Amino acid sequence: MKLKWENNGIKTPLARARGLGSAKEGTDHWFMQRVTAIANIPLMLWLVYSAVNMAGATHGEFTSWLAQPLNAILMILVIISVFYHAKLGSQVVTEDYVHNEGLKMVKLIGQKLFFLAMGVAAIFSVLKIAFTAGI
Amino acid sequence: MSGPSKRPLSPHLQVYKPQMTSVMSIFHRASGVALAIGTVVLVWILVAAASGAAHFDYVIGLLGTPIGRLALFGWSFALYYHMCNGVRHLFWDMGYLFKLKNAFAAGWLVLAVATLLTLATWCCAYYY
Numbered sequence: 001m002k003l004k005w006e007n008n009g010i011k012t013p014l015a016r017a018r019g020l021g022s023a024k025e026g027t028d029h030w031f032m033q034r035v036t037a038i039a040n041i042p043l044m045l046w047l048v049y050s051a052v053n054m055a056g057a058t059h060g061e062f063t064s065w066l067a068q069p070l071n072a073i074l075m076i077l078v079i080i081s082v083f084y085h086a087k088l089g090s091q092v093v094t095e096d097y098v099h100n101e102g103l104k105m106v107k108l109i110g111q112k113l114f115f116l117a118m119g120v121a122a123i124f125s126v127l128k129i130a131f132t133a134g135i
Numbered sequence: 136m137s138g139p140s141k142r143p144l145s146p147h148l149q150v151y152k153p154q155m156t157s158v159m160s161i162f163h164r165a166s167g168v169a170l171a172i173g174t175v176v177l178v179w180i181l182v183a184a185a186s187g188a189a190h191f192d193y194v195i196g197l198l199g200t201p202i203g204r205l206a207l208f209g210w211s212f213a214l215y216y217h218m219c220n221g222v223r224h225l226f227w228d229m230g231y232l233f234k235l236k237n238a239f240a241a242g243w244l245v246l247a248v249a250t251l252l253t254l255a256t257w258c259c260a261y262y263y
Binding site for chain 2: 021034037039040041044047050052058060062065066075079082083086089090095100115118121122124125126128129
């Protein structure tokens with residue numbers, strides 16, 4: 001596939017640059033990767049601490065633990081921050097290593113939808129447990 | 136400028152002698168990809184827990200098998216490595232650790248701390 005920025009001798013420099021990324025976004029990708037990275041540090045330490053604490057827990061013990069507001073809130077924050085970070089990171093990996101334009105687009109869109117779907121599934125599950133466990 | 140440059144592009148990775156800094160950089164990406172895939176397990180546990188005790192017991196049973204424990208162990212090291220090396224990256228973002236000596240020292244520190252945290256976590260999981 002012919003790449004958009006390849007010079008075919010007819011296009012002006014502006015025409016080649018158009019559609020190759022928005023100047024409006026600026027450093028948003030880079031910055032949000034750092035913001036979520038910083039958020040992930042305490043959140044993931046809490047997740048590992050909780051996992052170690054909950055090792056061997058029964059279904060009832062686990063759901064009543066997750067139903068406590070603090071735990072449910074932290075778990076939802078983990079999901080949002082981690083999946084946002086994973087989406088940003090995997091996007092860069094795909095952009096760097098997948099050179100076929102069509103395949104790259106399929107992977108980028110697929111990753112976005114995948115992490116969104118995973119996040120929604122996880123958050124719904126936490127909310128369901130939080131609102132129904134122990135009733 | 137007429138057309139794309141005909142000069143050689145940057146040579147492929149394998150012609151370079153591996154150095155601690157470059158190898159750690161590659162493993163930062165690799166661990167990130169592994170962790171992104173590993174989040175599926177977290178989602179699986181949560182969805183299973185929301186679906187009922189039988190589903191939950193099935194997932195926890197799988198994680199309790201030797202292969203499951205090995206995956207969790209690898210996941211925990213990938214997490215601590217990515218976390219510690221991520222902090223190293225944040226220091227670079229702030230303009231520190233650019234002297235070669237400091238970059239290497241921080242690299243060894245990352246490896247040491249990630250290993251210690253992994254072992255400490257599993258000691259806690261088994262003996263605490």
